[in-house]
Each structure stands twice: as structure tokens, then as C-alpha cells.
Amino acid sequence: MQDKTPSAQIKKLGRNRRLRNAICAERERLYRLAWSWSHDQHLAEDLVQETMARGLAKIDTLREEARLQVWLTRIMANLFRDQFRKQKEETGQDFEPVSEETPEEVTDRSLLVQRTREAIDSLNDDHRQIITLVDLSGFSYADTAQILDVPVGTVMSRLSRARKRLREQLEKTHGAPSSLVVAPLRKSL
Helix, strand or coil, X not given: CCCCCHHHHHHHHHHHHHHHXXXXXXXXXXXXXXXXXXXXXXXXXXXXXXHHHHHHHCHHHCCCHHHHHHHHHHHHHHHHHHHHCCCCCCCCCCEEXXXXXXXXXXXXXXXXXXXXXHHHHCCCHHHHHHHHXXXXXXXXXXXXXXXXXXXXXXXXXXXXXXXXXXXXXXXXXXXXXXXXXXXXXXXXX
16 A cells, blocks of 8 residues: 655655656666667667667666666667567677777777677677676676566576687687787776
């Protein structure tokens, strides 16, 4: 039974207003993640729009405000899996240099980013999602498991296989790992 006292209704209005603002503030983060999954501007925009619409419509179902990012990301992952994955299977990641670089370093970094994108493009959807959620977005294994609705052990094994596959792709197409230029990259997701 819900409390219908004026103070309870005011608290609920305040909570809903806070959550609506927080959901709107997540648009850019959600877009970057959606783009990394789809590598398509229009598809990413549609995915984010639908995610936010569903989040706003179901705002009362969010039990823990502190888990808003995980909750929204799970909504988006479900939408991607159920509706958008069939439209296009590509991905990409945006990296920014950490410090000032020489033109040669910029070129090397661009090649590294391009090679990494190509290797990530070759991954299947499950591996691509795990890599972007854990390694690029920084979600914990538990949060990733909740987002994708799989056990934590599945996240760990998929991540291990995804990293191994990514490493193999980079080695296969671009030589041994020692020949790759490795530079610190800052996540922009």
C-alpha cells in the first residue's frame, strides 16, 4: 500500500524530478556506449532515445537511485540485443591522447586506434559488449552481469575469451605484440 500523505507525495515528486534530470544527464555516456556497440550514428541515437524513453516511463521501478547508470545501461543492452543488433554489426572506440605528441607519435597512435577498431569490429556481439562494458566503460563484473542478465562467471569467461580473441586478431593482422606500439590511452566513454 502506497503512502498517499502530502509529504510522501512531495518526496516522490522530488525523487522523480531528480531521476528525470539524472536520466537526461546520461545521454552523452549512453550515446558513446551505443555507438561503440553499433558504430552507426543514427542507430546509436535511436537506441539512446528509446533507452531514455523507457527509463523515464519506468522511473518508479528503479529501487536504488545510486544504480541508475547500471539500470539504464541494462535497458539499453536489452534493447540492443532484442531490436537493434540485427540492423548492423559494427563497433568502434574513440581514444584521445594523454599528452602532447609529435606528428610521428600521432600517426602511430592513429594506426593503433585504427587497428584496434578493426580487431574489435571482428568480434562477435557478446565479446564486443563485454569489452566495451568492462574495459572501456569501467563497469564491474557484477554490474556487467546485471546489465547483460548473465551470471558473473559468464562475464568473466566471455571477457577472457574476448580479450584472447582481440589479442589474436591484432597479432594475426599486425604481427607479434612486440611489434605493436603500445601507448597509454585515456578512455573517452
